[in-house]
Amino acid sequence: MSQPDFDKGGGLLPAIVQDAQTAKVLMMGYMNEEAYETTKESGLVTFYSRTKERLWTKGETSGNFLVVESLTLDCDQDTLLIKATPKGPICHTGTDTCFAESNADSIHFLAFLQQLIEGRKIADADTSYIASLFAKGTNKIAQKVGEEAVELVIEAKSENDELFLNEAADLMFHYMILLSNRGYGIKDVVKVLKQRHE
Numbered sequence: 001m002s003q004p005d006f007d008k009g010g011g012l013l014p015a016i017v018q019d020a021q022t023a024k025v026l027m028m029g030y031m032n033e034e035a036y037e038t039t040k041e042s043g044l045v046t047f048y049s050r051t052k053e054r055l056w057t058k059g060e061t062s063g064n065f066l067v068v069e070s071l072t073l074d075c076d077q078d079t080l081l082i083k084a085t086p087k088g089p090i091c092h093t094g095t096d097t098c099f100a101e102s103n104a105d106s107i108h109f110l111a112f113l114q115q116l117i118e119g120r121k122i123a124d125a126d127t128s129y130i131a132s133l134f135a136k137g138t139n140k141i142a143q144k145v146g147e148e149a150v151e152l153v154i155e156a157k158s159e160n161d162e163l164f165l166n167e168a169a170d171l172m173f174h175y176m177i178l179l180s181n182r183g184y185g186i187k188d189v190v191k192v193l194k195q196r197h198e
Contacts, residue, residue: 002077
């Protein structure tokens with residue numbers, strides 16, 4: 001990553017914090033060079049407080065830290081985008097975000113889950129269920145998807161919503177593993193659906 005241009009903003013750059021899983025914008029603060037370096041080294045989002053005139057790690061009082069997943073500069077090197085995992089409500093008012101929005105957009109979790117599945121391809125098959133499926137190959141993964149599909153159909157005929165939703169989650173999870181095994185992801189399926197819609 002290029003180095004931020006702190007001179008443009010008189011030593012301070014705006015830093016937009018986005019939830020790494022939901023893609024919701026959580027808050028915006030300012031960083032000077034010291035705050036930027038501290039954020040990179042500690043893995044916790046640290047701002048420069050203009051009112052307190054000192055570094056301020058988000059969550060230092062409340063415990064609601066922002067754990068850094070990635071740091072990205074914009075095209076002019078004068079604004080930071082930080083993707084982070086929040087450890088509790090972000091705003092001092094107790095809301096999920098500083099914009100009073102709910103941070104429960106669960107659809108984006110599928111992208112996070114896809115990344116997790118990709119990362120497990122190289123994990124130890126003895127300690128990771130996902131890695132153990134990859135190690136067994138396409139036939140075993142496809143068989144597992146078939147089993148989960150049958151279980152979902154059975155539960156669809158029952159009156160137990162909890163079991164039905166759990167089986168739906170199992171099918172989705174194993175289906176995503178099968179996609180990954182074939183070199184694809186959910187976004188590739190969405191692309192096909194969008195083309196059909198057009």
